Amino acid sequence: MTTPHNPDFKGLPVVVAGLGISGVSAARVLRDLGAEVTVVDGGDGEGLRVRAEQLGEGIAVRLGDGATLPEGTRLVVTSPGWPPNSPLFLAAEAAGVEVWGDVELAWRLRRPLPGTDEPAPWLAVTGTNGKTTTVQMLASILTAAGKRTAAVGNVGVSVLDAVLAEEPYEVLAVELSSYQLHWAPSLRPHSAAVLNLAPDHLDWHGSMEAYAADKGRIYQGNRVACVYNLADPATRALVEEADVEEGCRAVGFGLGSPGPSDFGVVDGLLVDRAFVPDRHKNAAEIGAVSDVHPPAPHNVTNALAAAALARAYGVDTSAVRDGLRAFRPDAHRIAEVAVVGGVTYVDDSKATNTHAAAASLAAYEPVVWIAGGLAKGATFDELVGGAAGRLRAAVLIGEDRALIAEALARHAPDVPVIEAAAGQTGAVAMTEVVRVAAGLAREGDTVLLAPACASMDMFTNYGERGDLFAEAVRAL
Template identity: 60%
Template structure:
């Protein structure tokens, strides 16, 4: 480093003389570069691709403001000289050459979340209620944001969903509270955040193409609990989340709050006779529980959806939100598309789109909500295996339709653990509407009255579709064509 150190700088400091590299020019990269320029830093933004027209327009805007924007192949191979800080996009692996060079030179590496934390207004720093987990993060954060706004608070969902968090933090009109979704990648590059309360919803096999092993992945999830001030919310049914709480270095007085689909113990939220209840944030918790809402109030009775609601309720209650606001917020909330979304019902068969189930853990949670089920699965497995999922849901399966590049991973697990279940495997080289049309036709041949046909691929989508949304849209279109 040869300029100014940014380590002690904040929102109201002059960043003149700080030389920053922004690695990756996606949504969070643009937000980081834009706000660093606003603070007075000299900014160089690097990416391997010029991207679409919108990205090029953003690049031109920042060039006009004085940034050096390099969006071409080879731009990220070498870290420029005389750099004081690197702000990396979350998907960049720690071993990427540019980040390795920064570490070798002793240059701080931050993510956009770390930058945002450092840019909070010290005179009006809205607390962060943070959520991570292998599955359910977005739904839980959106539920939480709805509850907070129902309570009359100026809240916004940020981070891995909604606004880039640095934009929200720098908003001249201050928020009361942030509902923050954080991926393990974002947490990897976050060092000083101290959430008011935080939740780890679950930890299951995922992103093993990014992490060396599950322990490293879990450790990054657990970083969300560090320095928590009020409540560390964990999943009673997931031993890893409880262990992460036990290992966390929290502020004095912070509490561990469990959520469970069963009857809650003292210090937990849970379910009693289809009523979501609180035994953590009431004075009489030793002897009674307070009703939050009923399962019927929720958009779905699926177990993983109820767990998300409990986690959101716990974070809101830790912030001081009333029981009534929790109830009214959960009643009002509807999840985004492609999350256990009923597409059609015909001839006694229900067709459900859960294209957002992009790993085995998410697929299992979805499959356990239906019985019997015809399962459409496959795509990019990202190093995951299915030998724990298949035995857990084998008895529910009417049949399976396999799509995608890594379908053999699922086929192998089915052969080992559910050899009697009919399987139809489709060519992996088909894409888009063609493959989904054939998948729906195959599922229709397997399904009978009373069944659910469930798209819960357990894999990423980019081998055959633009993203999980395009995959879900193709499924819905094919189902409607089939049923028209």
């Protein structure tokens, strides 16, 4: 089925895969566009039944069978979490039926801005870590420039809600996961950034190569700039492989002094040498490291990536500075909780994989590191080897703590390691963990919760883990 932008869905039999938030949104939008919508989900619990009833009239729901393609289906719209090898998608492929994600549907439904022939441009961000922070920084910069904008996609406002908003947005800052990119074949952003690449979600993608290829889709058709990480050659390789519009440029970002066409740092200043006249001789100050909150190295690179996308769109330097100054990160992202007895306590519970934890550990020295949980197949030798010189001690928790303990024994044998809260969960566990960490820390140290693991073995989610850490610290 070849479908133009703003397609006619009237009478089209469409299957929506998944009764989650994005599935419910897609089903309602498609129904309102006149499609014949059937939602399928392999689950059949009480919560799903309630959600199915809340969909309203005009949407059929089939629970307990997410594998069979209903006869006559012409299009499948999937929620991001469904892997490509799901039986429903294999059946769709065999029947010649296209599969779109919610991002692809939103891209097809964009409408021209009032008085123009063009929809709002998308400035898109992906990467293994830092996506949400970078997109929120970008939205803050665009707001400072006086634009009606929003952080959307895998964060904030649903991308479908954004493109169909009654009062249209002028430009969108769009966070895209590898899942969403996989199912968005016609996406062509104005400009895009890949922040970094590290192994993640390999069970879904099947290999690191497939994961990287899906991340690289974000560069396809870029018009102005493909923004990449100078410290991560894999991101540059994705730019080199991308099919972009004529005149689109590769723009690097990093913590060093920038070359022509790059963003970087000089004497504590954030500098643009890409979007300036005669970039081989000139540069523009766009802010200072001190304008970034917190000014941890990886967060400064996030700010540079956001600035590069904003400048590609045409934002002036003062708006970049003002937007970065106004921005504050979400909870549980390298958030300073308190200073107690000269020891700083930092909550980076969002660091649920080794790449994120490495960035967090690089920001502090010396560190009493709280780590552990569900490893999700990760290994820890590279992480520990890189951080060994910064560690005062380590407090290990969770189901896969032994994996981190073994890496510490190999690469940091002189670092004291204490395993805490064995068999405990929730507030009781975290109170003990913080008590142990406080006993190991000295004045001037940082106690850093950067677990490098998922949380569900001991806590409801990473948010609860961070909240309980903060409560336990304040109780000190």
